[in-house]
Amino acid sequence: MTDSAPSRDPLPVRMLNESVYCPRLFALEHVHGEWADSSDTVEGRTVHRRVDRPSASAPPEPQEDPERPVTTRSVRLADPELGLVAVLDLLESQGGKVVPVDYKRGSPAPNPQQAYEPERIQVAAQVLLLRAHGYTCDYGELYFAKARRRVRVDVDAQLEERTLQAIASARQIEDGKQLPPPLVDSPKCPRCSLVGICLPDEHQHLLGNQPRVRPLVAARDDGQPLYVQLVHGSLGKRGGEIVVRDKEGIQGTARFEHTTQVVVFGNVSLTTPLMQELCARGIPASLHSYGGWFRGMVLPAGGHNVHARRAQHAASADPRASLKFSCKFIRAKTANARTMLRRNHAEPPRDVLLRLKELRDELSRAPDLAVLRGLEGVSARLYFQNFAGMLKGQLGGRFDFNGRNRRPPKDPVNSMLSFAYACLAREITTVLHRIGLDPFVGFLHQVRAGRPALALDLMEEFRPIIADSAVLWAVNNGVVQPDDFVVATVGVNLKKPARKRFIEVYERRLDDLVTHPIFGTRISYRRVIEIQARLLIKVLLGELPEYPGFQVR
Secondary structure, X not given: OOOOOOOOOOEEHHHHHHHHHOHHHHHHHHHOOOOOOOHHHHHHHHHHOOOOOOOOOOOOOOOOOOOOOEEEXXXXXXXXXXXXXXXXXXXXXXXXXXXXXXXXXXXXXXXOOOOOHHHHHHHHHHHHHHHHOOOEOOEEEEEEOOOOEEEEEEOOHHHHHHHHHHHHHHHXXXXXXXXXXXXXXXXXXXXXXXXXXXXXXHHHHHXXXXXXXXXXXXXXXXXXXXXXXXXXXEEEEEOOEEEEEEOOEEEEEEEHHHEEEEEEEEEEEEOHHHHHHHHHHOOOEEEEOOOOOEEEEEOOOOOOOHHHHHHHHHHHOOHHHHHHHHHHHHHHHHHHHHHHHHHHOOOOOHHHHHHHHHHHHHHOOOOOHHHHHHHHHHHHHHHHHOHHHHOOHHHHHOOOOOOOOOOOOOOHHHHHHHHHHHHHHHHHHHHHHHHOOOOOOOOOOOOOOOOOHHHHHHXXXXXXXXXXXXXXXXXXXXXXXXXXXXXXXXXXXXXXXXHHHHHHHHHHHHHOEEEOOOOOOEEEHHHHXXXXXXXHHHHHOOOOOOOOOOOOO
């Protein structure tokens, strides 16, 4: 008995177009399963809306010779020898010959062929599929919707050979262990829908191949999270809206396209149609107790980037790799904590600033995770011993803070810190899930049931500059007052109106623009978190040599 070679899935012809246009784009979409919409992709779907509806009639038999032309929409063809599969937008047949027509959203190219090479090869692949099924097919056509023009593509021996070479190259990318490198300073990147996933300029800049980083990633997310605080209530779906109800009726609505996540506090039910729609749109929903304790999440189906997860699990099991990543996280955290004291402390102690700088350098020489955690504990104690000096004026003086305490927090400032850290952990958990990493397998924090270890790892560098900063702003600007808290034997919690005000402060901090210290681009902290997580993937996959921790200046 002999072992047979493993069968391959057929290669979609539209992916063949991508592989010629940009090999990395092809690998991200076809191999890693990445996808993101842009105005171009949405417009492209609109152009294809009519031809994507299959015709009632089947395509003609190859030997048929009808007296009048036959047009068939949305024809699916596959051939195992070519290793291709395609859905032809339009198939026209007359006189025993067929012509595939592929719809494009734009205008003809400004070259003698009036089409770019990826488009010509895509049509040529469709012609080869038709020939493999016994049809007589000499050429194909491209229909450009914007110009309302057709362009003929003659499939001669040379174009056929280039198409077969493109298929072989795409298969090599499928079999390769690494992604093709991003393009360098390419004009193709600005309009690419995956530019925020690929990060071509940031990638090449970190490798020293490109001196400048173009602002290709949107500075902010267009959407906003929806927070709901109700003792009894429900969230449902009505058309394109999320509807918030309680016993008195509708309390508000939010459009799906404007919502990035749903955060629920209290005894609130979510209808099944709403959860279906949230998952279909990739919108996570997190559930909290009325007091703010995190209970769980409703998440879209994830795990598409299996390659990144496999690399993550391997690195987590490797003590050297775990130490290397952990060192980067804690170095950035220590540096950012020192910056917070320099910027906000009434009289920043020079000896503390010097010691934090020394600790930051010592972290690089930690021989193992135990020593690293010990150094991190020292820096955290120094920082929180001087945290009260950042509570300014009469408002800040009304809050007593004598160091960090938790589980449960015993004073208002620690209550806000714990709540802000919980919000930040939830934010990073949703980001990690969305980009394909496992939030529960980390490097610094021990793996424990229910603990999002990687989210806690990645949030270390953001604790001072996002969570702590939000607490300081809320206190120093009078957003919260000492009587805005419920003090009980089980700890201290924000009252509902104060929690709403604090959430607004926290969300504004996430949307604040910051100049990235490495790339020089202006983006929101929310964007920074996603970029750092995607850079982590690049390091895990061996595309970048080391993780660049985020340190504000």
